[in-house]
Amino acid sequence: MRVNVVAGLALALLGCSREQELSLADCAAVRVRVERAFTRDALEADRASGGERHTRMLRDEERRIGDGFAMRCKERVGERVAVSELECLGRAEAIEDVLACRR
Numbered sequence: 001m002r003v004n005v006v007a008g009l010a011l012a013l014l015g016c017s018r019e020q021e022l023s024l025a026d027c028a029a030v031r032v033r034v035e036r037a038f039t040r041d042a043l044e045a046d047r048a049s050g051g052e053r054h055t056r057m058l059r060d061e062e063r064r065i066g067d068g069f070a071m072r073c074k075e076r077v078g079e080r081v082a083v084s085e086l087e088c089l090g091r092a093e094a095i096e097d098v099l100a101c102r103r
Contacts, residue, residue, distance in 0.1 A: 019080040027073035
């Protein structure tokens with residue numbers, strides 16, 4: 001559930017201040033950052049619990065999140081989005097970073 005909130009938030013953030021037209025390249029770049037952020041946090045939590053057996057499941061979930069984000073983002077291609085939000089999302093390395101982009 002939190003993952004859907006993060007993907008939705010990443011899309012919702014694409015909206016204020018200095019703007020540019022959202023492109024497929026923007027969607028692809030943010031998708032990669034959201035997937036990496038999820039994977040980093042999930043693998044860190046998995047290692048902290050002492051398990052490596054969940055790695056494949058986590059990678060499958062990463063792909064599902066990325067696919068869902070990409071689909072919703074492509075629907076918004078051509079809309080005006082905040083450059084600052086794209087830049088922030090482009091630097092995100094963890095889910096916390098993605099969430100911080102809205103502050």
